[in-house]
Amino acid sequence: MDKIMYEAQRQGRFSFYMTHFGEEALLGVVAALQPKDVIHGQYREAFGLLYRGFTVEECMDQCFANVADGGKGRQMPVHYTSSKHYFQSISSPLATQIPQAAGSAYALKMRIPTQYHANDSERNCSVCFFGEGAASEGDFHAGMNLAATLKCPVVFVCRNNGYAISTPASEQYNGDGIASRGVGYGMDTIRIDGNDMWAAYNATKTARKIAVEENKPVLIEAMTYRVGHHSTSDDSTKYRDRKEVERHQQFENPITRVCNYMMNQGFWTQAEDDQYKQEVRDHVMSSFKNSQKKKKPPVKELFTDVYDTLPPNLVQQEKELERLITTYPEYFDFLDEHEKS
């Protein structure tokens, strides 16, 4: 999906995209969770959504901002939202999700039934992803400290992927990574090989148990590597050696590691791999074809959901827009691409 969508952005189909190349092992984190554990992502965790049943086509609908987008075409590409899959809305300002994850965890700890959780016998936690760069923000300190002092059942997962756009980790901090900070907050902490899917899975399984049984936060620092550019607005060849990226791809590729393991154990063959790759490629391509055909959201969605009901000024402005569209249709012919209200 990342490959196709990256190319699509380059061709001008939509404005922006971010890939996950190199960090796929963190799928293990999501696999170790319960379906109603609340995920607060940063922006490089779509594997979490896909694991929970969000489709490739739904991802593409969001990027194309078409009528099928759950966010009604309001957010930048890859800023997914799906309350059905317990995946919080992606927010652009970095690290704001960290205290928010502590907050959603606090809500879970209260054991009060809400529209999202029955909060009866089943216990849930929150999981919060962020990069080593975002961990420099004030919200990181505030969120970690609050989670620890208010005893929130949240698992923090830091994707230390070596780069924050062009800033290497060596310039992002002078201490011993992000794990050393967890200890400073009085938090159970572990550092794992972030390219090892089993490590991600097992660490999260244990962290989750600690969080829900003891009502306290846990920090997992996953050491991994960002193979792709930061986003489509970035060209990382400008600040790092191609050889470094190729070396990682050859020796530390998380997908290759899982694949080799499965083949060595006799669970998987090259023929199956080739066939599966083809199936996935076909699925992604047909999703793409379906998604890009869809119309854009109806114009009325410009005004809805600012509040629970339309305030008087927006009622007025919506009426005015309708009047203009009816009176001067030649100026609004682009609305043919939009679903009618």
Next chain:
Amino acid sequence: MTVRDALNQALEEEMIADEKIYILGEEVAQYNGAYKVTKGLLDKFGAKRVIDTPITEMGLAGIAVGSAFNGLKPVCEFMTFNFAMQAIDQIVNSAAKTFYMSGGKVTCPIVFRGPNGAAAGVAAQHSQCFAAWYGSVPGLKVVSPWNSEDAKGLLKAAIRDPNPVVFLENELEYGVSYPMSQEALSSDFVLPLGKAKIEREGSDITIVAHSRAVGFAVKAADELAKSGISAEVINLRSIKPMDTDTIFKSVKKTHRIMTVEGGWASFGVGSEIAAQIMESDVWDELDAPLSRVTGADVPTPYAANLEALAFPDDKVIVKVARDILDKKY
């Protein structure tokens, strides 16, 4: 009843009625609140629902917003809205915008409350009025009560409202006692957001104010009445959405209008009212241009005499009203 006690009563009544409501902030629990607004609530509801947080506005606003996203109804206290600037990203980029950005799926039923605007002798970093800043943000409701009935009825409404609400109190009003009707003392007493109240009826000039300035406007109206000038005083109660209908109806009657606020003139509440009038058919009813009475465009000074000159009072309002009527603008 004092404004402080009215707020306390509102919080207690709402927390009894809905277990999802909780309070968090600095010093709100053990200390009974920096301004004692949350007095006694820790004893009544326990530490799970009245939470003392470490010192981080960014953090406590963030944790409150996150809990609201996940189904709770937080009342988030800032010791003053001046400090809330350290949390403004969580208030504007997360609380205000997420319902829209999520396609109407993620709600944020949160109330941010605390003292706003000038106090006495607390200088520049403790005296700013934030009504205009928050009033410009789509997705937020902004409320500015004046007296005890306002405080109780509007806070209950804010807590029950499913949208994020910024509730701007005033430190100097906390200790002021106002009469409370029988109706206002009941636990069902709720005032509608977005509706202004006419505190004094009049026919010669409209005075629109919010928060503490309403008190000065009422005093000014009484003074003007001695010279036979009949001033209509409108207590805005809500900054966003603003009750422009009540303002327009009044201007149709009086043909003259002035606004009063403690905040800075530039890009302020009065500026917005002037613009709204210009864009309506009511501008044609005006016999004089709108005048704004505001705080001075300076960071608030500390020295008592300078501070007194930096904010409007009833005397300034009386003078400006007379100038408008004498066409001295």
